[in-house]
Amino acid sequence: MSHKLRFRQIHLDFHTSPAIPDIGIGFNKQQWQDTLKKGHVDSVTTFASCHHGWSYYDTKIGKRHPKLDFDLLRAQFDASKEIDVNVPIYLTAGVHSRMGDEHPEWREVSAEGSYAGWTQSPLQAGFKSMCFNTPYLDHLCEQIREVVALFPNCDGIFLDIISQGPCCCQFCIESMHQKGFDPSSDKDRKAHAKQVLENYYLQTTKAATDENPDMGIFHNSGHINRGDNDILKYFSHLELESLPTGGWGYDHFPMSAKYCKKIDKDLLGMTGKFHTTWGEFGGYKHPNALRYECAAMLAFGSKCSVGDQLHPNGMLDESTYDIIGAGYKEVEEKEAWCSDTVNVADIAVISSDAVNQCRDSAADVGSAVCYSKAIIYSI
Numbered sequence: 577m578s579h580k581l582r583f584r585q586i587h588l589d590f591h592t593s594p595a596i597p598d599i600g601i602g603f604n605k606q607q608w609q610d611t612l613k614k615g616h617v618d619s620v621t622t623f624a625s626c627h628h629g630w631s632y633y634d635t636k637i638g639k640r641h642p643k644l645d646f647d648l649l650r651a652q653f654d655a656s657k658e659i660d661v662n663v664p665i666y667l668t669a670g671v672h673s674r675m676g677d678e679h680p681e682w683r684e685v686s687a688e689g690s691y692a693g694w695t696q697s698p699l700q701a702g703f704k705s706m707c708f709n710t711p712y713l714d715h716l717c718e719q720i721r722e723v724v725a726l727f728p729n730c731d732g733i734f735l736d737i738i739s740q741g742p743c744c745c746q747f748c749i750e751s752m753h754q755k756g757f758d759p760s761s762d763k764d765r766k767a768h769a770k771q772v773l774e775n776y777y778l779q780t781t782k783a784a785t786d787e788n789p790d791m792g793i794f795h796n797s798g799h800i801n802r803g804d805n806d807i808l809k810y811f812s813h814l815e816l817e818s819l820p821t822g823g824w825g826y827d828h829f830p831m832s833a834k835y836c837k838k839i840d841k842d843l844l845g846m847t848g849k850f851h852t853t854w855g856e857f858g859g860y861k862h863p864n865a866l867r868y869e870c871a872a873m874l875a876f877g878s879k880c881s882v883g884d885q886l887h888p889n890g891m892l893d894e895s896t897y898d899i900i901g902a903g904y905k906e907v908e909e910k911e912a913w914c915s916d917t918v919n920v921a922d923i924a925v926i927s928s929d930a931v932n933q934c935r936d937s938a939a940d941v942g943s944a945v946c947y948s949k950a951i952i953y954s955i
């Protein structure tokens with residue numbers, strides 16, 4: 577698979593509670609187009625479905641957000657395409673609160689018997705993690721097929737929160753017995769979870785690409801351990817989620833980008849417009865921070881993506897796109913010289929990540945980030 581990415585992308589989060597009224601009521605085609613142009617944006621990843629489990633288009637598979645009365649995704653899609661802005665489409669995958677409520681038997685369960693993943697107790701607020709070894713996977717694939725059929729000229733499918741814990745739901749217990757795993761063994765539960773995750777990759781990638789083998793697809797898990805190369809065949813390209821102020825720090829992106837430059841796939845760095853992390857309404861990063869982060873993405877051979885959170889009323893925030901525009905104007909001026917770059921390295925670093933499964937060990941950071949002409953390998 578090869579998939580050519582654009583340089584100036586927005587990842588437009590839209591996780592919107594069913595309790596919020598008047599969803600998308602402020603959407604206006606002209607405001608949408610003018611604001612994207614002001615931000616020098618050439619691609620915007622928009623939402624088919626969110627972690628709350630609601631859809632933002634006319635769906636027969638999912639359920640449209642209860643406070644949305646028109647096809648918001650179609651309106652965003654058409655407005656973007658009209659000004660030659662690409663539109664990859666996002667679907668939530670690993671967490672889905674509505675499905676967690678409708679089918680609690682499809683949720684991931686710990687060996688201790690509680691729900692597992694992001695939210696363990698019924699008393700705890702939060703998004704609900706689903707098990708990919710249940711009929712939930714069929715539902716997810718049906719929705720992917722529907723989105724691809726309705727938006728055949730979309731610029732890729734983005735699937736979020738991709739992981740599978742050592743689940744003990746009824747479906748996992750049964751399949752562990754069938755496959756000869758011992759559910760009481762932690763090692764066997766993990767080995768089984770790995771098989772479940774492999775099947776997730778296979779089924780969802782097939783759902784996205786059956787009709788059009790060139791459809792882009794990306795499975796996001798925040799970080800892929802170096803050396804975990806078997807799954808790369810399910811990715812059309814790579815997006816390195818790495819918000820310096822959102823928990824990743826400033827060392828994560830350079831390390832990941834240097835490693836990924838050896839992989840024959842187009843590459844996107846992803847930061848955020850937020851002062852800290854995802855989901856902030858009204859939090860702004862200083863424009864100089866964003867200018868630096870975009871310049872670093874170009875320097876490390878990747879295209880750029882900035883995460884934003886769309887207001888429930890559907891209007892893009894103009895102050896946000898003033899800040900993004902400061903960075904993306906500079907990217908636009910430089911990008912003609914930044915395509916198909918190669919990393920010219922004079923040392924190679926064997927990463928300890930592949931052995932220890934630990935992200936950004938001090939040894940890796942010290943040897944690779946501090947020395948700019950390094951390339952990173954795993955064993």
Ligand SMILES: [Zn+2]
Nearest residue numbers: 707743745748
């Ligand atoms: Zn399970």
